[in-house]
Amino acid sequence: MRYLFLELEGDIKDEQDENIEILTIAGKWIEEESKKERSFFRIIKPHNVDKIRSETLTLLHIAKNILEEAHGIKDVSEKFQQTFPKIDILVVWNRETIRLFEKMVVLTDMKRVWQDVIILQDLILSLDIVAKNTGASFEKMLARYHVRFNPNLFHIAKHDVEYLKDLFYIIKEQLNRMEEIQEKEFVRIYMSNIIHHNSCHYILQKEKTKIISAEIKEVLDGSKLCTCCLQKEKFYCIPKQLFRQNIKGKVSNFFSERKIEKICQQLHMSCRFSEGIIFINTQLARWRIYHDGTGVLNIYHENYRQNRSEAFKRRKKCNEGFHQQQVKIDSYYAALYYIYNHDRNFLKKDNNIMDELFKMIEIQRENIQKKEPVL
Numbered sequence: 221m222r223y224l225f226l227e228l229e230g231d232i233k234d235e236q237d238e239n240i241e242i243l244t245i246a247g248k249w250i251e252e253e254s255k256k257e258r259s260f261f262r263i264i265k266p267h268n269v270d271k272i273r274s275e276t277l278t279l280l281h282i283a284k285n286i287l288e289e290a291h292g293i294k295d296v297s298e299k300f301q302q303t304f305p306k307i308d309i310l311v312v313w314n315r316e317t318i319r320l321f322e323k324m325v326v327l328t329d330m331k332r333v334w335q336d337v338i339i340l341q342d343l344i345l346s347l348d349i350v351a352k353n354t355g356a357s358f359e360k361m362l363a364r365y366h367v368r369f370n371p372n373l374f375h376i377a378k379h380d381v382e383y384l385k386d387l388f389y390i391i392k393e394q395l396n397r398m399e400e401i402q403e404k405e406f407v408r409i410y411m412s413n414i415i416h417h418n419s420c421h422y423i424l425q426k427e428k429t430k431i432i433s434a435e436i437k438e439v440l441d442g443s444k445l446c447t448c449c450l451q452k453e454k455f456y457c458i459p460k461q462l463f464r465q466n467i468k469g470k471v472s473n474f475f476s477e478r479k480i481e482k483i484c485q486q487l488h489m490s491c492r493f494s495e496g497i498i499f500i501n502t503q504l505a506r507w508r509i510y511h512d513g514t515g516v517l518n519i520y521h522e523n524y525r526q527n528r529s530e531a532f533k534r535r536k537k538c539n540e541g542f543h544q545q546q547v548k549i550d551s552y553y554a555a556l557y558y559i560y561n562h563d564r565n566f567l568k569k570d571n572n573i574m575d576e577l578f579k580m581i582e583i584q585r586e587n588i589q590k591k592e593p594v595l
Contacts, residue, residue: 221441222251222308224334225388227381228320231266231276240323241266242293243280246377248385249304260303261378265290279375297328307334309442313358313384314341336442340388346445347395347436348458358383365390365462366514368550371496388440394458395437405457408434408443415439416446417454475513480552487560500556504563508542515550519558 225248231241247260266272269287277284291299312318318337324330344351344361351361358380362369367386373379407418410430415438416423423431436457439445445455477493484491490501500507508520520542549555 221253222249222306223311223388224249224304224307224309225311225381225385226317226321227313227377227384228317228324229280229375229377230320231272240320241272242320242324243272243276243282243287244377245296245300245324246381247300247304248381249307250385258303259378260300262296262299263287263290264293264296281376293324294328297324297330301331301333305333308336310334310337311384311388312337312339313380315339338388338440338442340384340391343439344391346450346455347391349456350458350460352453352456362387363513365394366512368512368515368517370517371510372518391458392437392440394462395435395440398436398457398459406434406436407431413438413443414446415443417449417452419454420446420449422446422448475511475552480556483553483556487556489556489560498552500559502559502563504567506542507559509552509555511552516552516555519545519547519549519555521545521559521562 227246228242229244231243232239242264243266244261244263246262247258249258249260250256263282263286265287269284272284272287277287310321312321318339325332341356341358341361344356348356348364350364354360359369359371359374361367362383365387367383367390369383370379405418406415407423408415408431409423409426410432415434415436434443436455449455480491480498484500488503492499496510496512498509498511500509506522509516510518510520521544522542545558547558549558
């Protein structure tokens with residue numbers, strides 16, 4: 221099976237197709253049998269760069285001069301088709317992505333080489349009652365399914381498409397674990413790719429010889445869900461409490477404000493919490509731990525020395541005055557001890573430097589006294 225995970229971003233002023241300007245496209249192609257992978261990311265030059273809203277450029281992290289130097293949509297489309305000549309299933313997050321891609325297909329006469337499309341948001345809403353009740357936003361589902369992500373990188377297509385791929389395969393693993401329930405509850409008609417619940421009235425009208433068992437995981441290979449069963453909410457099969465699992469070789473760990481506060485007290489640090497961020501204050505500096513509820517994503521440290529422009533600014537951007545630590549830590553408690561040891565070692569180093577300076581001054585003073593003539 222050859223999947224193409226696709227993400228597009230654009231400047232959408234209203235719901236009319238003619239007002240959509242596609243600005244970025246990213247794809248991740250995976251051939252499961254051979255385990256081959258290909259990636260694609262391009263910025264697309266719009267018809268009129270000056271008409272693109274500044275808030276869109278900020279959201280997508282694109283500078284205006286980069287847009288002006290980018291290739292046009294037809295050139296990008298040709299390169300896209302050369303990179304992905306064979307696709308079985310196109311996987312997107314929501315219907316908006318499909319709308320943008322269909323716009324691109326029409327504008328560039330792109331060949332349709334894919335057989336089926338999976339809209340992952342719709343599929344999750346059909347299979348997961350928690351998502352149905354809480355809302356299936358991309359960020360919420362990444363957190364629910366324990367996909368590691370950086371909130372600062374949302375709306376950057378090349379990162380979003382990686383998150384989409386990880387989410388897809390975690391859902392696939394969840395469905396594989398539910399095989400016993402699936403075999404009892406889901407069926408399909410022979411030679412049909414539509415999956416029904418065994419209580420569906422279409423199935424009850426058919427001869428039993430034409431009914432065969434089906435697995436719900438077949439939806440990830442192009443099978444469709446019965447619209448009648450969807451209306452009657454017959455497809456909820458992902459448990460409320462998800463199976464805990466290793467993701468990208470890292471073990472998920474649980475977030476506990478109470479435990480973090482207790483460790484901070486022991487290490488003489490203070491902490492406070494916000495959505496996806498733990499703010500840490502040590503005796504020396506401020507820190508920020510970005511997390512997804514199951515593990516640490518990034519650690520940011522306040523700059524010890526600020527320049528004048530930073531010091532006198534009243535309004536600062538989110539991480540202005542901070543720098544990211546180049547360490548691979550996914551445990552909350554390992555992150556806290558890293559912060560503690562970092563500042564403690566810096567203080568020790570700083571004290572050692574001061575001691576050395578005083579020693580040098582004392583030696584110089586003694587040498588000067590020796591050279592002075594005796595009166």
